[in-house]
Amino acid sequence: MxxxxxxxxxxxxxxxxxxxxxxxxxxxxxxxxxxxxxxxxxxTLLIDKIGADIWVVQHNTRGPFAEISRIPQNIDYRTLAIPGVVSARKFVQHTIQRSYQNKRLRMTVVGLDWPVDKGKWLPLVAGRILNQNHYEMVADRSLGMALGAKIKLGKDTYKVVGITSNMISSGGDGIGFFTVNDALDIQFNTPAEAIRLERAARGVRLRKSDQGLKQPGLIEYAYQESNQLPALESPRVSAVMLSIAPGASPEQISSIIAGWNDVSVFTREDERQLLLKGSxxxxxxxxxxxxxxxxxxxxxxxxxxxxxxxxxxxxxxxxxxxxxxxxxxxxxxxxxxxxxxxxxxxxxxxxxxxxxxxxxxxxxxxxxxxxxxxxxxxxxxxxxxxxxxxxxxxxxxxxxxxx
Amino acid sequence: MKTYGSGNTEVQAMQDASMNVAHGEIVALLGPSGAGKSTFLTAIGLINLPTSGRITIDNQLVVIGPQPMVNLKIFRRKHLGFVFQKSNLIPFLSARENVQIAIEINGFKPRAARKRALQLLDELGMDSRADNFPSMLSGGQQQRIAISRALANRPAVILADEPTAALDSHLGRQVMELFRDLAHKHGTAVIVVTHDQRSLDVFDTIYEMEDGIIKPMH
Structure with a gap:
């Protein structure tokens, strides 16, 4: 019993x-x-899913998942010249907090290097990947945005063309995937008034400088749009991701890039460990x-x-x-x-x-x-x-x- | 003899407490409160050993003074049955299970133990209440279940401490008669500590205890 x-x-x-x-x-x-x-x-989801073998980030930083990283956009061309590198993709990541349908919306914006990376690796549960360079986004389900929904971010309006599941940043915010250009536009969006004021300030600064006094013709250029000024660089990206050929050694490629004094380089596992041991x-x-x-x-x-x-x-x-x-x-x-x-x-x-x-x-x-x-x-x-x-x-x- | 404490606080609960009980004999032990009846019963029940003296049960010397001569737990299990003032049934077991557990403890397989438990309940007229829990039974019924349990392992001696104290006189007499019938039928010696003088005619021998001394009562 x-x-x-x-x-x-x-x-x-x-x-x-x-x-x-x-x-x-x-x-x-x-x-x-x-x-x-x-x-x-x-x-670790994004690092694992995005499939990059090597991360090139700002010099002396630990990369975009640990701290702010800014590198010139043209790094990708330099890395493609290294034997064994088969693709280089720009990567942008930042977090925004806006309002959507009268509710607070926190979203991690990830920029994909369209058309090299259209987001084929994304775990879509509805819709499609990014088919054009502008005004489309793929949103994670946790953001609460429906397929076909539109959201105005900065000057532009973006349409949700795809929905992912469980794509969350290390901070716990749902990820919205855009093209790199759109992600940068969202990040560096400046109101028209601020642009006009900056152009005027640029002219004033030049007039007061030796260069402006010696070459008054330059002052005319100062009032032009930023992208028409060759002296001003385009916005920087967070990192450049490299995919390497089968059989190529990531350590060897990393050691070549590490020799450049303007960037730091990490393998996928390095970046993963930095994230886990960091934040x-x-x-x-x-x-x-x-x-x-x-x-x-x-x-x-x-x-x-x-x-x-x-x-x-x-x-x-x-x-x-x-x-x-x-x-x-x-x-x-x-x-x-x-x-x-x-x-x-x-x-x-x-x-x-x-x-x-x-x-x-x-x-x-x-x-x-x-x-x-x-x-x-x-x-x-x-x-x-x-x-x-x-x-x-x-x-x-x-x-x-x-x- | 049983002594509690020492020096100024020494109390002699039993002084000259001797009793011989034959198989099939039913014996009453009377006496006022504090006379040492319960001490005597727990001593021969091998629960509270005497300070000096000897206990022989079923022709086996069990205790000399405070020194056990056998494994008391096993001996108690095989040779002794207990019935108390309160029925002392296990509340989460049914009437049948309360009897069955005592048989299983003695090494019987559950099926055989169940069969014997039902036989005992039938013998005491409690078969119809076999599946009832103690809380669903009257005081008399509970006491019958306790007696069934005491009989479970065919003990040489049943020790009953005020078994009718919680019952009315009619039920009390029924229980005493039941003890007598079982003692005579099974050949079990039954020692009943009681205050109830109305049923003394059922006993074969009556002893009286006072100030720790046991004397036969004539």
Missing amino acids: NLAVKDIKHNLGRFTLTAVGIGMLLMVVMGMGGIYRGIIEDA VEKVRRQIGLFRALLTIISAIIMALILYTLTLDKLHSIALLKLIGASNWMILKLILQQAIVLGMLGFGIAYLLGQKIFPRFPRRVILSDDDLVQLALIVIAISVVSSFLGIWKAMKVAPNEALN
Whole structure:
């Protein structure tokens, strides 16, 4: 006869409520692990999906995923001259916060080097990739924009032609994919009045300079549009991504580029590690510590619950001892209940999590490995937590049944 | 003899407490509160061993003074049955399971234990309440289940401490008669500690205990 099952069946309501309580606690532990996985997944998703072998970034910086990186747009031509490099794509990334349909919209803008990169690698769930150099965007579903929706960013209006799923930046914002030119326009959009004022200021500065005094003819140029002035460079991009030929050595190509003194270079894995050990590291540690704390709290609460459940049965335990039950039989009663409680709580945590986690603002990823690990932790907690109850039960003397 | 404490706080709960009970004999132990009846019962129940003296059960020397001569847990399980003032049933087990667990503890397989538990309940007229939990049974019914459990392992001795205290006189007598019938039928020695003097006619022998001393009552 299994005494643990008999006791649970007899006190089913109370046991179920206790299991729900434990389950909700474990759901938080599970959720913390899922949030951690989500952060890692979100942070590395773009690097993994975009398929670049080498990242060329601003000199002495760690690249656009760690800090601001600005490099001239023409770096791509220089890199294409290196043997083994088969393609070079400009990359732009920045985050904007605007208003869309009277709601706050935070979006990470990623520029794709159209037509070299039209976004064929994007995990589309609806629509298509970018088919033209301007005024189209592919939006992540988390941005809440429908296919065909239009949004005005800066001077231009962009139409959503494709929808992706789970394309989130390391900061947790949904990504909108544009062409590099559009992404730069959005980033460096300057109002007409500011442009006119800058042109006037440019003329004034030139008039006051030696060059303007010696060559007054130049002043006329100062009032022209920026893109008609050869002395002014075009906006800089965040990075240039290189794809290398099969068999080519990324280290060798990187060492060539590292010899240029105006840029820094990283392999895909370097960039991935920089991201994980940089901005994500503190969050990872914080969540890890919080998770460990929650696990300890769960163990303490479970121990108290199991202790209380044991106290309720002390008279029955004394009686069992009086009629000759072995210590193992009593130990099994408590231990089995602890494990059933833990596993039931785990199951409830999983089921509740499946319903609740998708509603979280950031992704909560429950990986099989993490679930197995947590299940083992729960079993360990259950066993350890039952020690207090077992200790109490072992101390009960048979004659206490007579009281 | 059983002594608690030492020096100024020393209390002699039992001084000259001797009793011989034959197989199939039902014995009553009367006495006022504090006379040492429960101490005597827990001593021969091998729960609370005496300070000095000997206990022999089923022709086996079990205890000399505080020193056990056998494994007390196993001996208690195989040779002794207990019935208390309160029925002392396990609340999360049904009537049948309360009896069955005692049989299983003694090494029987669940199926055989179940069969014997049902036989015992049938014998005590409780078969129709086999699936009821203790909370669903009256005091008398609970006491019958407790007696069934005490009989589960065919003990040499059943020790009953005020088994009718929580019952009305009619039910109390029924329980005493049940003890007598079972003692005579199964050859089990039954020692009943009681205050209830209305059912003394069911006992084969009556002892009285006062100030820790047991004397036969004539």
